[in-house]
Amino acid sequence: MPTDRPPSPWKRPPPQAGADDAAPPRRQRDEELRLYGLNAVQAVFARRPAAIRKIYLAEARIPQLQPLLKWCVAHRVGYRVVDEADLHKLAASKHHEGVVAEVLREPPQSLATWLEALPAGPCCALWLDGVGNPHNLGAILRSAAHFGIRALLLPKASPLALSGAAARVAEGGAEAVPFVRLGREDNAIAQLRGAGFTLAATVVRGGQDLFATPLPQRLVYVLGAEGEGMDASLAAACDLRLSIPGSGAVESLNVAAATAVLLAQWARAR
Template identity: 65%
Template sequence: MNDSRPPRGTGPYRGPPTQRRDKRERERDRQAAGPAASPSRPSPRPEARPADASEPRPPREQRIYGVNACLAAFARRPDDLRKVWLLESRIPKLKDVLAHCVKHRIGYSVVGDEDLQKLAASSHHEGLVFAMMPAQELSLSAWLRDLPAGPALALWLDGVGNPHNLGAILRSAAHFGVAGLLLPKDSPLALSGAAARVAEGGAEAVPVVRLGRADNSLAQLQSAGFLAAATVVRGGQPLHAATLPERLLLVMGAEQTGVDPLLADATALRLGIPGTGAVESLNVASATSVFLAEWWRQRKA
């Protein structure tokens, strides 16, 4: 049998010469069939579907480190635990956690200090790092719905952005029984590993509430019986001379700019902390502790 194909490896098989068509004829056929049929132009890929901004993104695991922060998170949210890394010296203190890991097939690794520093991105890991799902932030409506009747202190952070300040504020808030930490809608501030470590477990005791529009949020809180007070450096009523309401919304501003003037104008009180004047003001975390302590003192008195 006479085979017109070339030897293997010398080129593609195009059929016998009698079946080959003229170049112009092939070009005319391609034009008639349209661009999609042209072998020289690949079929266009389907357009990527844009993400729907209304669809919430699934939360990502976060690293929590520090013994008190990790143990408090485990005590409150054991089902959110995903992985544990620890120094060998921490094993006796973590027996319950490791037993939970074995029971639920959660991975844990005994590693060195250098590994923990990389995992935590910090040298302040205290020999322990957890991978956990982040704690859920509440909406203002959901938080108010479940808030018990009676005295309550809510803390609104306006412009505060340092995670270490957030951690220190959460620690004081847990100590003085703050019912909720309120963050503006557009604030980049959120609980991080650094904030959780500085909070020393306080991050698990205080719900974090994400606000909507400032005017609407303020109206909701006022309808729930909260009296709003803006904290100011100058011109405010001395804190220890003020009678604080049972339901207090305390608005703390950033150290450089203070509370937004429009928000401050919408509050019923302006409070300040008197001092020597040797420094302009206290650090926002320190100032928060003073305000919270006075509200707590008046409730107990």
């Protein structure tokens, strides 16, 4: 009888609690990322199919994921149809949307490499000084992808890395916005200025009104950590200090919401 399900090359039994599928070795965790969510997985397939190592999916997702599953068969990449409980376990979340994938991480670029490949003209990037919440990171990536932002710049010592939760919230945006690892802070600032960028510290109070300030064509918004904000010395080293005016009913916007406002204002000016 005909079926829409392609033949599976992977015949191992479903994952069990405590098995390798539920807890990959540390080296594998460093090199691989367990993604979940339909848009997150499809974005990797569209941009970096060779990074895919394993796929787990609900039977109901087979029709939507036919191109991916056929690619898996052609390239001998294992996939497995599993039940809802196994997907919950694999994703460590109920928000898996019926598909989980293990993929190779894309390593961050160096600042020099990123700048060398950057075309002339308008460009905006985000410098994340201490942002750590995965849901905020995912929302920032989604906004950055929507507005065509060129990169997320990470301080040298920042432990921030893409997680499955962040990638799901980003809804595919994690594949559109590269991570760039900075070197020493003073060198990074000099390199960015040498490439024509203005650095704008985003502060809760005391900055210029975002909506009344002309924004340069090449701009790096510097965003501080949730709660404590950015490092004072970094804020002082920036060329601009910008604030988002509001009613005063709350102290400030969440960092992800503020990012969307900042990026929309830069895009509007272009």
